[in-house]
Amino acid sequence: MKVADRVAALPAYLFARIEQKIEELQNSGVDVISLGIGDPDRPTPPHIVQALKEQADNSENHRYPTSVGLLAFRQAVADWYRGRFGVDLDPRSEVVTLIGSKEGIGHIAFCYLNPGDIALIPDPGYPVYGIGSALAGAENYVLPLTPERHFLPDFGAIPADIARRAKLLWLNYPNNPTGATADLEFFQSAVSFARSYDLIICHDAPYTEVTFDGYVAPSFLQAEGAKEVGIEFHSLSKTYNMTGWRLGWAAGNPEIARTLGSFKSNLDSGAFQAVQYAGIAALEGPQDCIREMRQVYQQRRDIVIEGLRGLGWQVDPPRATIYVWVPVPPGYTSLEFAELVLEKAGVVITQGIGYGAYGEGFFRISLTIPTERLIEAFRRLKEAFGAFVFD
Numbered sequence: 001m002k003v004a005d006r007v008a009a010l011p012a013y014l015f016a017r018i019e020q021k022i023e024e025l026q027n028s029g030v031d032v033i034s035l036g037i038g039d040p041d042r043p044t045p046p047h048i049v050q051a052l053k054e055q056a057d058n059s060e061n062h063r064y065p066t067s068v069g070l071l072a073f074r075q076a077v078a079d080w081y082r083g084r085f086g087v088d089l090d091p092r093s094e095v096v097t098l099i100g101s102k103e104g105i106g107h108i109a110f111c112y113l114n115p116g117d118i119a120l121i122p123d124p125g126y127p128v129y130g131i132g133s134a135l136a137g138a139e140n141y142v143l144p145l146t147p148e149r150h151f152l153p154d155f156g157a158i159p160a161d162i163a164r165r166a167k168l169l170w171l172n173y174p175n176n177p178t179g180a181t182a183d184l185e186f187f188q189s190a191v192s193f194a195r196s197y198d199l200i201i202c203h204d205a206p207y208t209e210v211t212f213d214g215y216v217a218p219s220f221l222q223a224e225g226a227k228e229v230g231i232e233f234h235s236l237s238k239t240y241n242m243t244g245w246r247l248g249w250a251a252g253n254p255e256i257a258r259t260l261g262s263f264k265s266n267l268d269s270g271a272f273q274a275v276q277y278a279g280i281a282a283l284e285g286p287q288d289c290i291r292e293m294r295q296v297y298q299q300r301r302d303i304v305i306e307g308l309r310g311l312g313w314q315v316d317p318p319r320a321t322i323y324v325w326v327p328v329p330p331g332y333t334s335l336e337f338a339e340l341v342l343e344k345a346g347v348v349i350t351q352g353i354g355y356g357a358y359g360e361g362f363f364r365i366s367l368t369i370p371t372e373r374l375i376e377a378f379r380r381l382k383e384a385f386g387a388f389v390f391d
């Protein structure tokens with residue numbers, strides 16, 4: 001059966017080779033430790049689970065939800081933005097509920113991109129941005145994120161003819177995979193750039209609450225004029241350990257929110273209402289679970305930075321996210337190095353090339369495994385490699 005061109009053109013799955021190796025090793029009895037996946041290992045806080053249990057019993061929630069979501073959930077999102085960022089949102093017109101933010105991130109491309117249009121995407125970056133535009137028939141223009149620029153894109157380096165053809169600009173801070181953060185001044189410069197070229201800014205912000213050392217991440221919507229040019233995607237997934245629940249939102253410009261909502265109404269019928277009520281419990285309930293989550297990841301981050309130091313690396317500790325982004329030792333590609341680490345230590349790391357061409361030369365360590373496994377992973381790395389030599 002011949003698949004459609006758009007499916008045939010999807011990029012080859014970069015982790016296939018590693019996954020095959022993992023399976024072979026496991027079959028031969030190796031206890032593989034994965035530092036690969038960015039998926040919180042800790043459970044959803046009990047008061048949120050309890051809210052789901054209660055709402056699951058209510059038969060009104062057994063029917064079709066609306067695709068833009070319960071007003072009560074959108075209201076909870078608006079209240080949360082007001083309290084957390086000082087940003088005012090109209091829950092009726094400026095918030096759309098999503099079945100996990102990935103859903104909206106993929107679908108927004110179809111709302112605004114025609115064939116021949118351009119999306120500006122960060123590289124390295126979350127693959128969904130570029131895949132959405134490619135599926136919509138548009139082109140991607142890569143914005144390199146480099147350590148020299150603290151993993152922030154250089155708007156001045158984008159050729160004017162590209163910027164004129166571009167319709168969407170993707171940003172993501174705190175950033176996956178680099179762990180980089182952006183301040184309000186950067187978001188302000190993004191708003192100016194978007195205004196000059198009539199672009200829509202899509203800011204993907206699932207990690208604003210996953211922060212360390214007292215750092216408080218801003219929302220893009222705090223920038224002056226942000227709501228005129230853009231929308232922010234957010235999610236319960238990382239903040240409340242709810243990746244499996246599939247609940248997120250898009251908030252910001254009312255015209256973009258309406259367009260995304262009406263596009264969605266043609267394809268999906270919204271998130272399970274009981275899950276949305278659990279989302280309200282998450283946003284409105286006690287927030288000490290967030291403090292605990294930060295403590296756990298910060299401790300793991302410190303174990304990773306310390307472990308890397310013992311292996312010869314000098315890496316600045318990231319102030320946010322569940323990732324540490326590390327340069328590959330000289331002489332290896334990121335894939336070669338990931339394969340070597342898997343073979344020699346039974347530890348999975350993610351090759352940077354999986355996040356785009358500018359991810360080459362790096363690998364990603366995720367903090368979402370139990371702390372004692374993380375310690376064991378670094379013990380094995382030390383045993384297998386001693387120390388790497390950097391110039």
Ligand SMILES: *Cc1c(COP(=O)(O)O)cnc(C)c1O
Binds near residue numbers: 101102234243248
């Ligand atoms: C985890 C993540 C998401 C969010 O995913 P959900 O679909 O809301 O679970 C979005 N963007 C990035 C960069 C992520 O790492």
